[in-house]
Amino acid sequence: MMKVNLISLGCPKNLVDSEVILGKLGQAGYALTSSSKDADIIIINTCSFIDKARSESYEVISRLACQKSSLQKLIICGCLPQLEKRGLFLKYPQIDALLGSADFYRIEEVVGQLFNGESRLFLVNEPCFLYDSSFPRLLSTPSSYAYLKIAEGCSNRCSYCLIPELRGKYRSREPKDVVKEAKALVNLGVKELILIAQDTTFYGWDLGKKSSLLWLLEKLEKIDKLKWIRLLYTHPLHFTFPLIRMIADSKKICRYIDLPLQHTHNKILARMKRPRFELAEKLVAKLREDIPGVTLRTTFLVGFPGETKEHFNKLLKDIERLRFEWLGAFTYSSEKGTSAYSLTPRIPSKVKERRYRELMELQQSITSGFNRAKVGKIYPLLVDKKAEGHTEFQAPEIDGKVFLSKKHLPGELFQGKISQVKDCYDLVEG
Ligand code: SF4
Known part of the structure; x- marks a missing residue:
């Protein structure tokens, strides 16, 4: 039996594509191995939305290309081939096939052709494919939770972002089909479904059905054994009062909202082609008021062209004032093909890195205060691994986790008392 080793880089959206690749190959009779040395086929599903993601992709490709034997096949999928096209063949003579971000579903056919003697296969097309529930998925997350990709691509056109280029226009999946997949995942034992897309709150808007997300959430809530539903990647422009x-009324939708805001200074937001800050500010106040105990996560981008000390200081002040429980940050990466590419003045790397560190230090004190306030309280804990789990206010793999005092069965949901904070981000139960 031929063996496949797959390395998935980047975000959970890419991970779902990797799971479909493995599902398809598994169904076709290939076995999975965690060792690239043992594998007949090595697949790297890449990320390339900013320079750091690209460097990681190149680093992994270089390492595996050097190790690869003449009998092994090396296939590169995802956003890097979508961006670099055939240029990757020139850089790495060891690559046997390139598959674009929306061509990965043809993996089985590509592998077959490679073992039939063909080489240097190139399948990078306009990204328009959308998977559905008929595609097999081999879950790589712990059995307690799974990602549910409700749409692909993005039509928002933020000036710094390559995603619309790499992933195409926003395309919502058919709601009934998403429910079908959700039920199948719950039947496998999944207790938490994490809804993902480039913008989950835009779900259905591309089809003229703005209430699709509400419809979908209502149906998901009715799935008996499903305990939690979590929404990641929402957008302030598309977050509705309903x-x-x-x-607020749901027993299953986590009181946890991921709302990437990117900046708080209107001059920078205008250059980013993002909504004005007043909109986000009002939304944050409304979320805090209408959903008692809600946990908010956001993402900011520092060092955008033209970001002055004054703009950055406003961002710090707003972070201190709005007190997001969780926060991630990126330093701006200038991407050819985006409308921000020509913007000046560019901020020197050292300044970007210093701002990033300053921002994260500030956030650390906010997050650790938030975590310290949990000590001594009892919360439902979902077990992910024997002695590890998470709460409603922690997105797995993104925020902190909870170390459990005893071993439990993955997927078990129990009431646990938080006894301490570990390294600022994690909690200890018992
Ligand atoms: S909403 Fe997100 S994915 Fe879409 S263009 Fe803006 S940053 Fe990129």
Whole structure:
């Protein structure tokens, strides 16, 4: 039996594509191995939305290309081939096939052709494919949770972002099909479904059905054994009042909202082609007021062209004032093909890195205060691994986790008392 080793880089959206690749190959009779040395086929599903992601992709490709034997096949999928096209063949003579971000579903056919003697296969097309529930998926997350990709691509056109280039226009999946997949995942034992897309709150808008997300959440709530539903990657422009009410009233939708804002200074937001800060500010206040105990996560981008000390200081002040429980940050990466590419003045790397560190230090004190306030309290804990789990206010793999005092069965949901904070981000139960 031929063996496949797959390395998935980047975000959970890419991970779902990797799971479909493995599902397809598994169905076709290939076995999975965690060792690239043992594998007949090595697949790297890449990320390339900013320079750091690209460097990681290149580093992994270089390492495996050097190790690869003449009998092994090396296939590179995802956003890097979508961006670099055939240039990757020139850089790495060891690569046997390139598959674009929306061509990965043809993996089985590509592998077959490679073992039939063909080489240097290139399948990078306009990204328009959308998977559905008929595609097999081999879950790589712990059995307690799974990602549910409700749409692909993005039509928002933020000036710094390559995603619309790499992933195409926003395309919502058919709601009934998403429910079908959700039920199948719950039947496998999954207790938490994490809804993902480039912008989950835009779900259905591309089809003229703005209430699709509400419809979908209502149906998901009715799935018996499903305990938690979590929404990642929301957008301030598309967050509706009925959605806030639904989260507030729901027993299953986590009181946790991921709302990437990117900046708080209107001059920078205008250059980013993002909504004005007043909109986000009002939304944050409404979320805090209408959903008692809600946990908010956001993402900011520092060092955008033209970001002055004054703009950055405003960002710090707003972070201190709005007190997001969780926060991630990126330093701006200038991407050819985006409208921000020509913007000046560019911020020197050292300044970007210093701002990033300053921002994260500030956030560390906010997050650790938030975590310290949990000590001594009892919360439902979902077990992910024997002695590890997470709460409603922690997105797995993104925020902190909870170390459990005893071993439990993955997927078990129990009431646990938080006894301490570990390294600022994690909690200890028992
Ligand atoms: S909403 Fe997100 S994915 Fe879409 S263009 Fe803006 S940053 Fe990129």
